[in-house]
Amino acid sequence: MPPVTVETVDHVARLARLSLTAEERETFARQLDQVLAYAESIQALDTTGVEPMSHAAARETFREDVPRPCLPRDAALAAAPDAEDGLFRVPRVLGG
């Protein structure tokens, strides 16, 4: 693997919707590089034909598919930074 650069961190930070300072970008690039170098050890393992394990649940448990009460709208909105007319209010999405 090529070393992780500040540009890599920039790209990933954009994907993750994180605005980082210049100092954070440099620190994270160096640390990410260290951690990935350590993680290289798993590249050497033979995983041919090994099923990937995405979770450890024995099996999912489903409830009856019947309507039941859910969180009242007021309670769901109570912790919102901004709400109006029963809706979450956000800054402009499109255009300027």
Next chain:
Amino acid sequence: MSDTRPGAVEIARRVAARETSAEAVTREHLDRIAERDAGLEAFLTVTADRALAQAKRVDAALAGGAAPGPLAGVPVAVKDLLDIEGVVTTCGSRMLEGYRPPFTATAVARLEAAGAIVVGKTNMDEFAMGSSTENSAYKVTRNPWDRARVPGGSSGGSAVAVSTGMAALALGTDTGGSIRQPAALCGIVGLKPTYGRVSRYGVVAFASSLDQVGPLGRTVEDVALAARAICGIDTADATSAQVEVPDFRAALAAGAAGLRVGVPWSFLEKGVDAGVMAAFRRALTDLEAAGTRTVEVTLPHAPHAVATYYIVATAEASSNLARFDGVRYGLRVPAADLQGMYGETRDRGFGAEVKRRIILGTFVLSAGYYDAYYLRAQQVRTLIRRDFEGAFRQCEVVAMPTTPTPAFRIGEKTADPLQMYLEDIFTVPANLAGIPGLSLPGGFVDGLPVGIQLLGRPFDEATLLRIGHAYQQRTRHHLQEPPENSDSRG
């Protein structure tokens, strides 16, 4: 058990027998928090009024002739990422400063239904990401055995609350060792149940395929009592398992005789402190005296567990933490447009370790790297699980130290994340495999507690607890109390 720190079993007995009241017990523990928490900083919120109201309800029910709950009047501390309706839940993050959830976690509701009294919410590494509780956005929690040292993490506040008698029991969560490691470093018992044993409803998610709620206490008996109360299927969590929950405390009487304890010696060859290793060997001898037989097992892929864990856990975290976007709850930093608001809110709301893990997790999931890292890690996860399946054909439990070293100094590992991650080498395998783990007080190295860890077959917490109880019948490590005034020894 000294009278200043009665355990959960003893408190519930006294309250049920009306020798004392839930209110009196609650007041004693609230007083103790007021007296002891300054300088230790285990609690983020003390829920005094709510606790006293709850205690009075328990007393009134008993006075009215109701059958006492198994945890009647037992004071419990709750890690600050389990929701309690109307009580601030911060996850140790500025992102959730002042957030009051509109629902209560199933594990907390079940403890309260059993008569337990929640005395407060405990400090933690932000969003449970850390092994020292230094990553809290609010304060640093200190180890009661030496205040210059960390209590472990991420459930550090919960471990300190129990080890100092500010609560008889606590709830934590364990994604890569966050119950067992602080329990070990604070000299108490911590149980990570099997994945699916305890509902995750109302628990703020870190890595959904690894997270599990569990109890911390000073004795195996206390932990068994709490585990019985919180385990079991919950239709609000599709991953909670429909598996019968035994009476764990009743199961303890069966003892440890005839059980085989597997030790992965080759996995323990490198990097373990000599004092920790000596304590571990003594524990095996003590267990043999209780009737167990020690056998050798191998876990060939366990050395890859930390690398695997930090890929899987950060990938899941990067996805789970996408919900903190300044829209529905928590912090919002105003900006001209939506994208700007997301970016500024998340930059200001998250601390360094959380950002680091979001970056790492997003990277391993990103185009071009997914197969080499995330998919590969999921395959190695399968290999690690198979290692345990193989080991459990030769033994009922696998034993190893909980941590490679006793508690490290505050600030010692914060500049080097990889060194901090390596601290988790013995705890992450259980989360990857989805199996239960129990950490027991296993003695002291230079005055600092160290932990002995037992790992079990899926849904066989009972055997871990049986062996743990037999061990505590023969040892006195769990009866040691941290000094009331533990100034740093430097």
